[in-house]
Amino acid sequence: xxxxxxxxxxxxxxxxxxxxxxxxxxxxxxxxxxxxxxxxxxxxxxxxxxxxxxxxxxxxxxxxxxxxxxxxxxxxxxxxxxxxxxxxxxxxxxxxxxxxxxxxxxxxxxxxxxxxxxxxxxxxxxxxxxxxxxxxxxxxxxxxxxxxxxxxxxxxxxxxxxxxxxxxxxxxxxxxxxxxxxxxxxxxxxxxxxxxxxxxxxxxxxxxxxxxxxxxxxxxxxxxxxxxxxxxxxxxxxxxxxxxxxxxxxxxx
Numbered sequence: 001x002x003x004x005x006x007x008x009x010x011x012x013x014x015x016x017x018x019x020x021x022x023x024x025x026x027x028x029x030x031x032x033x034x035x036x037x038x039x040x041x042x043x044x045x046x047x048x049x050x051x052x053x054x055x056x057x058x059x060x061x062x063x064x065x066x067x068x069x070x071x072x073x074x075x076x077x078x079x080x081x082x083x084x085x086x087x088x089x090x091x092x093x094x095x096x097x098x099x100x101x102x103x104x105x106x107x108x109x110x111x112x113x114x115x116x117x118x119x120x121x122x123x124x125x126x127x128x129x130x131x132x133x134x135x136x137x138x139x140x141x142x143x144x145x146x147x148x149x150x151x152x153x154x155x156x157x158x159x160x161x162x163x164x165x166x167x168x169x170x171x172x173x174x175x176x177x178x179x180x181x182x183x184x185x186x187x188x189x190x191x192x193x194x195x196x197x198x199x200x201x202x203x204x205x206x207x208x209x210x211x212x213x214x215x216x217x218x219x220x221x222x223x224x225x226x227x228x229x230x231x232x233x234x235x236x237x238x239x240x241x242x243x244x245x246x247x248x249x250x251x252x253x
Contacts, residue, residue, distance in 0.1 A: 001062070003085035004037040006201075011045040011054070013088040018051035021094045027054030028075060029085075032067040038085075065170040072167055075159060082176075083198075084153045088116065090197040097156045097196045107188025108157050108180050110150030111196025122209055123202045138192035146237040147190040148246065149177025149223075154198045161188060169226065174219030181227045184238045220250035 003010075011027065018025045027049075029042040039056050046054040059070040072080065079101065083089060090111075097109045112134040115123045141147045155176060162168075165182040168175045180190045203209040224231065224247050230239030 001032040001064075001067075001085075002034045002036045002038060004034070004041045006086050007038055007042050008045040009088055010083060010085055011042060011049065013090075014083065015049040015052050017089050017091055017094045020092060021051075021098070023098075025052045025094070026077065027052050028071050029054065029056045030059050030067040030071045031056055032059045032064070033062045063170060065168040065175045068168040068175070069170070072159065072162060078159060080157045080159045080162065082152055082155045082157070084200065086201040087113075087153045088199045089154055090199070093154065093196045093198055096193055097154075100191045100193065101156075101158070105187070105189055106191055107161050107183035107186075108150045108155055108190040109196070110155050110190070110192050111198055112192075112194040113151055113153050113198055113200045115202045116199045117202070120202075120204075122204075122206075126202045134192060135194045139194060141242065142192055144237050145189045146242045147180070147192050148184075148238045148242045149174070149180045150190050150192060152176030153200045154196070157183075161186070172219070172222040172226065173215050174223045177219065178223055178226060181223065181230065181238060181243070184236050185227070185230055217250040217253055220246050 007029065011029070014025070014027055027046065029046070031039045031042070039058070042056050046056070057070060057074055059067045068082065079098070081094065093111060097111060100106050100109045112130060114130055115126045117123050118127055138147060152175070157179070161183060162179060165179070165186055169178045172178070183190065203212055224243060227243070230236060231243060233239040
């Protein structure tokens with residue numbers, strides 16, 4: 001939505017990553033009720049690509065999850081790579097992430113979201129946070145199938161599994177974590193591979209940072225309410241340990 005300023009860089013990065021990827025890649029840009037030149041910029045960028053094909057799909061109804069489900073309805077490929085419009089993936093990102101799907105029990109794969117710049121104090125703090133959370137903590141969760149969610153900035157799914165568990169939930173915060181939790185309940189696990197490097201925008205002001213973090217912590221309540229059957233379920237590490245821990249942590253914060 002209104003990403004004319006950044007969408008070209010996102011598309012160019014996908015084309016660059018596709019250069020080393022052996023499979024066919026088709027890009028779908030979902031224009032979610034934009035009022036700027038997002039569609040025009042995206043079409044122009046796609047036309048200039050060498051290693052991928054693509055198209056722009058119009059989703060006139062506002063809402064991120066609505067746009068994501070619009071894409072899922074149109075996509076016929078077996079694997080879906082979700083990339084936010086303000087995210088630039090690294091050259092080997094696709095190769096690194098896709099290899100995990102050799103394991104049929106893997107339902108979602110993500111990487112490490114480094115900040116695009118390291119100039120402001122917010123960006124520097126975010127870099128430390130990323131290394132701690134995604135370079136260490138998420139990797140440790142991987143050790144006991146405890147990865148609760150993969151950030152929607154870059155996430156890879158099997159389309160059939162996502163459709164089977166109901167698609168992306170609408171009307172709540174945390175749809176990216178919710179889909180991972182429902183995949184976990186269906187018997188699949190999420191993998192966070194810090195070797196799959198991508199870059200995403202960091203809040204430019206304290207007000208934006210506060211809004212972002214409030215939204216993130218609010219999502220834990222939404223996720224707990226929607227997936228309360230998983231709490232202490234004894235079947236998954238996500239429901240037995242990670243979700244209760246995150247719920248207490250969100251309340252504390």
